[in-house]
Amino acid sequence: EAGVVQSPRYKIIEKKQPVAFWCNPISGHNTLYWYLQNLGQGPELLIRYENEEAVDDSQLPKDRFSAERLKGVDSTLKIQPAELGDSAVYLCASSPGLAGGPETQYFGPGTRLLVL
């Protein structure tokens, strides 16, 4: 079974440019998460989807970040415009979304973003 797929794996952009990350979760997983991981830190939740509905986006900086999961399958996270402080690893994870409570999250390899 294929795991969580993310692309691109690496991205280098100049500040003020837009950037987008794509995630394809494990087939059949209803819940999708986007996390931000800074160097030497643990992942921090940006947004969580249950199917196509964003059920927790309280930590998403909405002035520059946006996300969508239009058909409840794959998802895109966008930053516009990017700032130097956005340099980090952006992780996508998915879980079955059936338990109504905590579930094992399966992480993708992440997209490593460098803003110059």
Add this chain to the structure above:
Amino acid sequence: QKEVEQDPGPLSVPEGAIVSLNCTYSNSAFQYFMWYRQYSRKGPELLMYTYSSGNKEDGRFTAQVDKSSKYISLFIRDSQPSDSATYLCATEGNTGGFKTIFGAGTRLFVKA
């Protein structure tokens, strides 16, 4: 104060040593406790999952939770070079919806 505190290390041990990794947490509403392992340039993968206080063993790994002191531990017996990774503790509870809170991770190096 962070909700989950974890010593970032690095921790370097010889092969075969017993490794002890620890975290503390602040919110007594947390009920679920996890340990993730993250290899360099990879995403975290779930290693152990426990609910409430007590011990859970899986092969060379033992997870321990003490809710009275809000202390989480992971023990690795007979450590191997392949165990070299960052170990992230995490907690979760129904604090207005289930949300996983991760520690900063401890970098472990096991020397052959």
